[in-house]
Amino acid sequence: MPFITNTKAKEQVDIFYEDYGSGQPVILIHGWPLSRKSWEQQVWKIVEEGFRCISYDRRGFGTSSSPWDAYDYSSLASDLNAIIEELELKDAIIVGFSMGGGEVVRYLTDYGPSRIAKAALISSIIPLVKQKPDNPSGVPEDALEGIIDALQKDRVGFLKEFSKGFYNFEENKGEKISQAQLDYDFTIASFASPRATIQAALAWMHTDFRPELENVTVPTLIVHGDADATVPIETSAKQAHDGIKYSTLEVIEGAPHGLNVTHPDELNEILISFLKK
Template structure:
């Protein structure tokens, strides 16, 4: 089974990855609280379109190592960096979904973009989730604390309900099955309890607004205007203003988990961007 080992910051972490296809490498970074498996409907399309597609499990999730600490975004980006070095990838395209958008931006900040051709932010948390005086559309800290408390007190109970909002399930029963919700719950519930909480703290509280300047390659931004998990006003709308060279696509009626509910539309947008 393919793993790379990252010994950054004196913590040895084994990161599991899948590597399919040939051509220009496209790296997929999954959202919270899932794993690389969430990219199922994108991987085959990317490979079919002539690209090398690499997806991996964030530390603490899937079958990657689950250290006690090291879930800050610089540590997470160091896993991405080690993967690129280990596989000797060049001219890479990095795609981040939801929380994964943070690794994309922090990678550009910490390691630069000399080896990056393009990036994509899909339903991304970038640049800031939390409500602040200068970010009034953000999620109130009290609501974020409620999530943290729920994870600490009844993690699996919280995760069982979380995916319903992830997909706006009541409005999209024709696009997402109960089996998909069950599948997501299985994936999320098997993640590290500590990793799930610490990673949540990272996406809740990290402010990337000053880092948008380092995203200086062609960037695709895709977001659903019905995203109730990561509201478009505090994320994609701001990212599109802060990243100079971007293509911004809004999918009408799409929830957070548009990689499932609107997979055909997302795939077309993504492949067109890769081919440009």
């Protein structure tokens, strides 16, 4: 099985990855609380269009190892850097979904753009989730604390229901999302390290990336659904677009947070067009 070991981490971490195709490398960074498997509808298309597609499991999730600590974004970005260095990637395109958008921004902050040609933020939490006086539309502190409390008391119970909101299930069931997909997501999410699930959630809840947006100096695609109830577009994509100088915002009408699953054709068309520019 292919693993890359991050020997520069505080505690040695083995990151599982999959590497298909050839050509310019595209690195896919998954969201919380899933794994690389969430990119199923994008990997084949990226490879088919002539790119090398690399997807990996964030530490604590999927098949990667699960340290007890170090789920802050700089630690997570160090895993991405280990992959880029070990595979000797250049001119890479880094694509982050939801929480994964944080790794994109923090990587560019900590390591710079020398190996990166472009970036993409898909349904991303960037730049800030939490409500603050200067971010009034963010998620209130007590709601975030409620998520952590639920994860501590009944993690699998919380995860069982979480993906319904992820996909706006009641509105999209049948045509765009199946019960089987929810069951699949639950299996992936429940398999993750309980400790990692909580610590990674704390990272995406409380990290403010607004001061770092100026570090994103490569052409950047931002894709978001205007029906995203998990990460509303006003507090995320629109702010990111305003703060990232070389960014393009694409809005998919009626799409929920998990648009990579519910609207794969629309997302793939936008993404492939950006990759080829």
